[in-house]
Amino acid sequence: xxxxxxxxxxxxxxxxxxxxxxxxxxxxxxxxxxxxxxxxxxxxxxxxxxxxxxxxxxxxxxxxxxxxxxxxxxxxxxxxxxxxxxxxxxxxxxxxxxxxxxxxxxxxxxxxxxxxxxxxxxxxxx
Amino acid sequence: xxxxxxxxxxxxxxxxxxxxxxxxxxxxxxxxxxxxxxxxxxxxxxxxxxxxxxxxxxxxxxxxxxxxxxxxxxxxxxxxxxxxxxxxxxxxxxxxxxxxxxxxxxxxxxxxxxxxxxxxxxxxxxxxxxxxxxxxxxxxxxxxxxxxxxxxxxxx
Numbered sequence: 001x002x003x004x005x006x007x008x009x010x011x012x013x014x015x016x017x018x019x020x021x022x023x024x025x026x027x028x029x030x031x032x033x034x035x036x037x038x039x040x041x042x043x044x045x046x047x048x049x050x051x052x053x054x055x056x057x058x059x060x061x062x063x064x065x066x067x068x069x070x071x072x073x074x075x076x077x078x079x080x081x082x083x084x085x086x087x088x089x090x091x092x093x094x095x096x097x098x099x100x101x102x103x104x105x106x107x108x109x110x111x112x113x114x115x116x117x118x119x120x121x122x123x124x125x126x
Numbered sequence: 127x128x129x130x131x132x133x134x135x136x137x138x139x140x141x142x143x144x145x146x147x148x149x150x151x152x153x154x155x156x157x158x159x160x161x162x163x164x165x166x167x168x169x170x171x172x173x174x175x176x177x178x179x180x181x182x183x184x185x186x187x188x189x190x191x192x193x194x195x196x197x198x199x200x201x202x203x204x205x206x207x208x209x210x211x212x213x214x215x216x217x218x219x220x221x222x223x224x225x226x227x228x229x230x231x232x233x234x235x236x237x238x239x240x241x242x243x244x245x246x247x248x249x250x251x252x253x254x255x256x257x258x259x260x261x262x263x264x265x266x267x268x269x270x271x272x273x274x275x276x277x278x279x280x281x282x
Binding site: 064 | 145215239243244245249
């Protein structure tokens with residue numbers, strides 16, 4: 001992940017993630033289980049709604065606060081690189097990488113739910 | 127418009143009080159978490175950690191009052207039930223027996239979450255032109271960042 005090359009599209013996506021993370025800071029908790037239910041519902045979710053579900057469920061999945069920079073920051077944190085790698089891997093259906101990325105940081109008890117969320121992330125990269 | 131009305135815009139106060147309630151809920155859960163850790167911490171760093179967790183829950187207990195009273199001043203009811211607060215809080219209770227290091231890690235997560243939540247509440251207050259709530263949230267954010275720093279220093 002250290003050699004991840006950031007393209008312009010990655011930065012555009014990252015800025016969306018950062019703006020979303022800033023927006024949802026004062027929102028109530030969204031459990032992984034609830035996030036999983038929301039994302040699995042048989043309704044067309046907007047790309048921004050999928051992104052919000054992902055961003056709000058990540059702290060519980062990681063078991064810690066995420067380092068997501070304020071919009072406009074040039075420095076890309078490790079967590080942001082991880083997120084970019086995850087979304088890029090989902091978008092090219094590289095599920096071995098998705099599995100590795102999820103297993104490397106997501107808490108064991110949340111992995112199953114997180115895989116469900118991850119499988120829907122093509123919607124935000126499309 | 128006088129100074130009081132200037133900070134109590136009825137059209138915008140629901141968004142602000144909902145956001146304050148989020149901060150209040152997380153503060154309440156963290157108060158219990160800190161008291162739990164204060165009672166149960168063990169290990170070589172018992173004395174400083176026992177004291178630090180006490181400092182945290184004492185500060186947070188007072189803060190709950192300030193946040194709830196600000197909500198009342200804005201004209202909203204405060205749902206003071208623990209069940210409601212726990213259901214909204216991004217910080218979770220802890221019923222497991224943790225080591226001193228695990229307690230520091232959990233409390234650091236709580237403090238960083240609180241700092242982030244209050245930054246968000248402050249943004250909402252700014253958007254609604256509520257300087258008093260903004261000031262309260264900035265102060266809370268500073269305190270949570272200070273506690274985060276203290277906790278991180280224990281892990282270095």
